[in-house]
Amino acid sequence: MLTRRTLLGAALLTAAVPGTAWAAAVPGLAPLPAGAPDRRLFTPAEQRFAPYLATLAPMVNDMDDSGFFAGGWWRNPAAPYNARVQEHVFTLAWFHANARPWNPYAGDPALLAALDAGLGHYLSLQHADGSFPEYHRQEHHMAATGFGIGYLSKTLQILRRSGALPERRAQLTTALRTAMTWFLDPANGTVWQPRLEYANQTASGLAGAGLALDLDRDPALRTRLTEAFARIAANGQSPAGFFYEQRGADMNYNFEVMLPELADAYHQTRDPVLVDMAAKYTDWLGYNLLREPDGSGYMTNVATSTRTSSRFYAEVRPDPDRTALNWVFTGQVPQLAAFMTAREDLADARAAWAASAEPVGPLAKQDTSPRILSHALYGERFPTRRQRAAAIARLPYLRDHDFVELRQDNGQDFLFVRKPGLYLGGYFGARADVQTRTGLTFLWHPEAGTIIQALNDNNHACWSTVFPGQQPDSNGSLPAAYFHGAPGGRAWTGGSAPGAFGIRYGNAFVTTDVHVTRQTLRRSVRANAPAFEQIPLILLPTDELTFTDGTRGVHGGSVTTTADGFDLRRGRTTIRFRWGTATPATLAAGTVRYLGERRFHALRIPHQGTFDLTISL
Numbered sequence: 186m187l188t189r190r191t192l193l194g195a196a197l198l199t200a201a202v203p204g205t206a207w208a209a210a211v212p213g214l215a216p217l218p219a220g221a222p223d224r225r226l227f228t229p230a231e232q233r234f235a236p237y238l239a240t241l242a243p244m245v246n247d248m249d250d251s252g253f254f255a256g257g258w259w260r261n262p263a264a265p266y267n268a269r270v271q272e273h274v275f276t277l278a279w280f281h282a283n284a285r286p287w288n289p290y291a292g293d294p295a296l297l298a299a300l301d302a303g304l305g306h307y308l309s310l311q312h313a314d315g316s317f318p319e320y321h322r323q324e325h326h327m328a329a330t331g332f333g334i335g336y337l338s339k340t341l342q343i344l345r346r347s348g349a350l351p352e353r354r355a356q357l358t359t360a361l362r363t364a365m366t367w368f369l370d371p372a373n374g375t376v377w378q379p380r381l382e383y384a385n386q387t388a389s390g391l392a393g394a395g396l397a398l399d400l401d402r403d404p405a406l407r408t409r410l411t412e413a414f415a416r417i418a419a420n421g422q423s424p425a426g427f428f429y430e431q432r433g434a435d436m437n438y439n440f441e442v443m444l445p446e447l448a449d450a451y452h453q454t455r456d457p458v459l460v461d462m463a464a465k466y467t468d469w470l471g472y473n474l475l476r477e478p479d480g481s482g483y484m485t486n487v488a489t490s491t492r493t494s495s496r497f498y499a500e501v502r503p504d505p506d507r508t509a510l511n512w513v514f515t516g517q518v519p520q521l522a523a524f525m526t527a528r529e530d531l532a533d534a535r536a537a538w539a540a541s542a543e544p545v546g547p548l549a550k551q552d553t554s555p556r557i558l559s560h561a562l563y564g565e566r567f568p569t570r571r572q573r574a575a576a577i578a579r580l581p582y583l584r585d586h587d588f589v590e591l592r593q594d595n596g597q598d599f600l601f602v603r604k605p606g607l608y609l610g611g612y613f614g615a616r617a618d619v620q621t622r623t624g625l626t627f628l629w630h631p632e633a634g635t636i637i638q639a640l641n642d643n644n645h646a647c648w649s650t651v652f653p654g655q656q657p658d659s660n661g662s663l664p665a666a667y668f669h670g671a672p673g674g675r676a677w678t679g680g681s682a683p684g685a686f687g688i689r690y691g692n693a694f695v696t697t698d699v700h701v702t703r704q705t706l707r708r709s710v711r712a713n714a715p716a717f718e719q720i721p722l723i724l725l726p727t728d729e730l731t732f733t734d735g736t737r738g739v740h741g742g743s744v745t746t747t748a749d750g751f752d753l754r755r756g757r758t759t760i761r762f763r764w765g766t767a768t769p770a771t772l773a774a775g776t777v778r779y780l781g782e783r784r785f786h787a788l789r790i791p792h793q794g795t796f797d798l799t800i801s802l
Contacts, residue, residue: 211252211302212295214245222545226287229535230565233504233557234288240547241280241290244273245299252302259553268317268329271307274300275336275343276555282347297349304340304353307333308360315363316375327368327376327383331390334364335449338397339559345400361397362406369394369409377416380595384421384428385438388446391417395453414450414458422462425592425599426469430492432595433617436473436485437493439466440524441507445560448513452563463514467521471581472590472601474498474524475608475627477634481780483524484723486610488626488639488647488659489599491618496640497779502526503534510560512567522568523576531567582608582629589686591667598665602686606630606704606802613665613690622647623663624690625699628706630802633755635723638779645787646721646775650695650710650796657719658695665690710796717791718764718798722753722772726782729754732770733763741784743773761801764790 222235240258247256253270257263260270277300284291311317316325317333341357344350368390371377381387394410420429427434428443444466451459474483482499502508506526515522526534568576577583581590582603590601596615602608608629616623620642628637639659640646649657668687688699695712710718724730730738732748748770750763770790777785790796 214242252306266322272336274303278343315367328386334393381421385443392449423594433491435492437495445510448510460517484635488622501530505557527570528567622659624659633758706800708798712794720788722786
């Protein structure tokens with residue numbers, strides 16, 4: 186009796202091209218030999234391939250006979266109509282074409298048959314206009330098409346170099362030209378809006394088009410691509426510096442997807458517009474990534490993120506690192522080195538990986554992004570420790586100890602206040618998306634690091650006045666006014682602001698005044714009903730937190746006490762919180778952790794509508 190696992194011969198002889206009457210069965214792929222992958226066989230830059238190697242056979246063996254990557258390994262919905270599920274054709278092509286001491290699948294006929302079937306199913310999903318679907322079969326989706334142009338062009342490049350699947354290569358050439366014609370059309374409102382909705386998805390198609398047009402020249406499409414670079418710079422990047430994701434900023438999509446896609450595009454085209462975009466975004470990062478003085482990494486100004494919740498970036502980000510391809514810009518934008526892993530630190534991490542005796546297992550389903558492998562095609566040139574240290578020293582809040590920076594866009598205010606004893610962030614105005622949280626967003630000290638970090642998409646972890654039913658004022662728009670001196674003084678118009686600085690913000694239910702001096706922050710709340718103040722503290726196990734009644738706060742624990750404040754001692758620094766009147770207060774540890782042992786703790790202090798807090802740093 187024939188089964189799908191015994192039809193290898195038929196699979197190799199029959200290409201599952203669109204329009205054929207039947208599809209060959211996808212043969213099984215042999216599992217790795219015992220003891221594989223052997224860590225010692227991998228060059229340092231190719232260690233990222235090891236877990237994908239361990240995943241390859243399970244993923245291929247879940248494919249159905251149509252070539253659909255069943256099994257739920259990548260992207261949701263895990264349905265046959267979702268073109269994004271098929272992006273692992275690139276992964277199969279790479280392992281088939283590249284002989285390495287650790288790769289037993291190079292030249293494997295079963296793997297080639299699976300790749301052929303996978304491409305057949307992928308191409309069968311393309312609409313006549315060149316677009317691909319993601320969430321339903323009739324959809325013409327930007328992300329599915331944009332990322333598809335990238336993976337299909339890279340797959341075509343591999344197939345041409347290896348000489349494999351000549352019929353598929355011809356189909357891919359046609360499919361890519363049709364997809365680019367759709368994607369690069371400036372009248373295509375799915376891809377191009379006056380203000381881009383998802384700039385990372387648009388960038389993906391431009392990066393893929395850069396490679397596709399290197400493989401197959403087309404002067405008309407090349408002109409369209411050059412015009413598209415200018416258009417994405419004008420419509421995809423805020424004057425504040427971030428890239429648009431749902432009308433606002435998003436740390437994850439901006440730093441981990443958009444910027445690497447621009448790097449991919451720049452690697453292919455050397456278009457100078459892309460360098461300008463990278464430089465403007467790097468400047469934005471310099472205000473929104475908070476360097477921890479102990480060298481553990483950066484905390485993020487995450488409350489402003491519209492889609493995801495990346496709360497920190499470690500000092501050393503070993504493989505897999507979704508930001509790795511950003512190295513492409515470090516020659517033209519040396520400041521970006523501050524946010525990359527140093528070359529020597531990465532080498533140490535890779536040496537430790539190679540020396541480990543732990544077996545390398547397969548990746549978890551959905552955590553199999555082929556971008557990790559595709560960005561390894563270009564080599565790497567990470568900054569040295571010395572280059573990185575020089576860039577860190579140039580960070581605005583480390584270089585300058587007294588400034589006020591206000592950046593505005595689309596009704597949003599992004600405020601950054603640096604005084605000798607503190608660095609304060611705020612997000613005011615008409616928020617971009619329901620996931621963001623407005624108000625004060627972080628408080629950082631030059632020796633202690635991040636003391637307060639407000640999270641997004643979380644009503645229990647924003648810096649807020651909270652009404653009954655866990656309704657924080659931060660979960661909504663909060664218009665603000667800015668003043669020299671105490672609130673009520675002369676209106677602030679931007680630029681450097683030595684001395685004191687004031688903010689007044691609020692809604693119909695509560696008004697908050699914030700007064701910032703060299704080493705003090707005063708926050709005065711006037712609400713129309715009883716509420717409580719919520720402060721999202723970030724604590725280390727070594728911190729000493731003592732309330733004024735003598736109660737000790739315990740890292741990772743919860744305490745309730747009646748006090749008019751507390752002292753937080755971190756290393757040589759003592760930070761004093763005082764609210765004037767002894768009031769029941771609760772400090773409760775959450776589950777969120779950051780950079781090792783840092784942990785979120787919610788401080789909640791009830792009041793009758795009036796609350797005055799002074800933080801002395």
